[in-house]
Amino acid sequence: MIQSLWNDEKTxxxxxxxxxxxxxxxxxxxxxxxxxxxFYDRQIIRQKRLPCPVISxxxxxxxxxxKTPAVIVVATLLKxxxxxxxILSRGYGGKSKAPVNVVSDGENLLTGWEEAGDEPIxxxxxxxxxxxxxxxxxxxxxxxxxxxxxxxxxILDDAFQHRQLFRDIDLVLLDKTHPFANxxxxxxxxxxxxxSALRRADIILRTGxxxxxxxxxxxxxxxSFRGVHQPTGLVSGKTGEIAPPETLRGKKIIxxxxxxxxxxxxxxxxxxxxxxxxxRDFPDHHPYQASDIDELRRxxxxxxxxxxxxxxxxGVRLASFPDFLADVSLLRISMExxxxxxxxxxxxxxxxx
Numbered sequence: 001m002i003q004s005l006w007n008d009e010k011t012x013x014x015x016x017x018x019x020x021x022x023x024x025x026x027x028x029x030x031x032x033x034x035x036x037x038x039f040y041d042r043q044i045i046r047q048k049r050l051p052c053p054v055i056s057x058x059x060x061x062x063x064x065x066x067k068t069p070a071v072i073v074v075a076t077l078l079k080x081x082x083x084x085x086x087i088l089s090r091g092y093g094g095k096s097k098a099p100v101n102v103v104s105d106g107e108n109l110l111t112g113w114e115e116a117g118d119e120p121i122x123x124x125x126x127x128x129x130x131x132x133x134x135x136x137x138x139x140x141x142x143x144x145x146x147x148x149x150x151x152x153x154x155i156l157d158d159a160f161q162h163r164q165l166f167r168d169i170d171l172v173l174l175d176k177t178h179p180f181a182n183x184x185x186x187x188x189x190x191x192x193x194x195x196s197a198l199r200r201a202d203i204i205l206r207t208g209x210x211x212x213x214x215x216x217x218x219x220x221x222x223x224s225f226r227g228v229h230q231p232t233g234l235v236s237g238k239t240g241e242i243a244p245p246e247t248l249r250g251k252k253i254i255x256x257x258x259x260x261x262x263x264x265x266x267x268x269x270x271x272x273x274x275x276x277x278x279x280r281d282f283p284d285h286h287p288y289q290a291s292d293i294d295e296l297r298r299x300x301x302x303x304x305x306x307x308x309x310x311x312x313x314x315g316v317r318l319a320s321f322p323d324f325l326a327d328v329s330l331l332r333i334s335m336e337x338x339x340x341x342x343x344x345x346x347x348x349x350x351x352x353x
Contacts, residue, residue: 022188047166058160063260065173069335086145089157091134176208238326249273258286
């Protein structure tokens with residue numbers, strides 16, 4: 001319901017009151033965000049600094065712009081450039097309340113997804129040799145990464161609004177066609193803060209599959225790049241073996257996901273030529289239950305589909321059901337940044353401290 005209200009879909013005359021109610025609730029939220037930003041802008045509240053460069057990867061909307069693949073590609077480029085990066089995540093959805101959680105020391109996974117959240121686990125699996133830590137206060141996790149693992153550059157996952165910590169580069173992801181969604185702040189829309197917040201950004205990364213790019217209002221004067229999501233592999237939930245995503249062409253599949261932007265996943269499957277005979281959409285970060293697994297098995301048995309398919313992030317949350325996961329394929333999505341050379345040059349301009 002709320003997604004349709006955000007999208008301003010025609011949900012009947014009864015939608016007018018919910019829209020008005022959510023609009024009213026957005027005013028105190030907007031006021032609180034504006035006041036907090038003013039305190040930081042005027043240095044009434046001062047940012048803390050860590051002893052190495054810091055890059056934030058974030059956005060101004062709730063979910064769905066591809067921050068996780070962006071974090072992975074930025075970390076990969078930095079490591080190739082001679083840095084020793086570490087990833088700092090809040091650990092959204094994780095149950096752990098400890099101030100510092102080491103998800104991966106770069107060699108081994110040390111925490112499960114229930115404690116750390118699904119995205120930090122996926123990042124850790126995708127980045128061997130790079131430590132991943134979670135915790136609400138990233139000044140604490142950042143110091144741990146520097147002192148314990150010798151990190152000389154830190155990447156903050158989903159941290160554009162985490163103003164407590166000074167960063168050298170703010171990389172902000174915006175959807176190509178709807179950069180500011182419906183234009184409303186939470187809860188009437190998915191905006192976390194007003195578009196004017198982009199004055200804090202250093203680099204813009206436009207993501208999404210559509211060909212058309214909606215121009216940003218005004219001339220930001222910021223370096224802008226494209227972040228193209230590409231299916232790069234079909235991972236077996238049983239063995240971890242990777243097949244080309246093109247093997248989906250012509251196959252009848254049952255697809256399901258619990259992610260922020262399921263429409264993009266479905267569009268990607270269609271582009272690969274898969275025949276999606278049934279699709280089940282769960283909420284973002286959905287913790288799968290036995291009842292969900294039973295429902296998906298029933299769908300598969302009566303549909304005549306040859307394959308069950310979901311995203312790699314969903315695969316992290318299916319670890320509690322290994323028998324079911326063994327019957328599922330996971331679509332791996334990577335990000336390609338274009339043009340790459342000037343983007344790498346901006347990263348290389350950061351000092352080694």
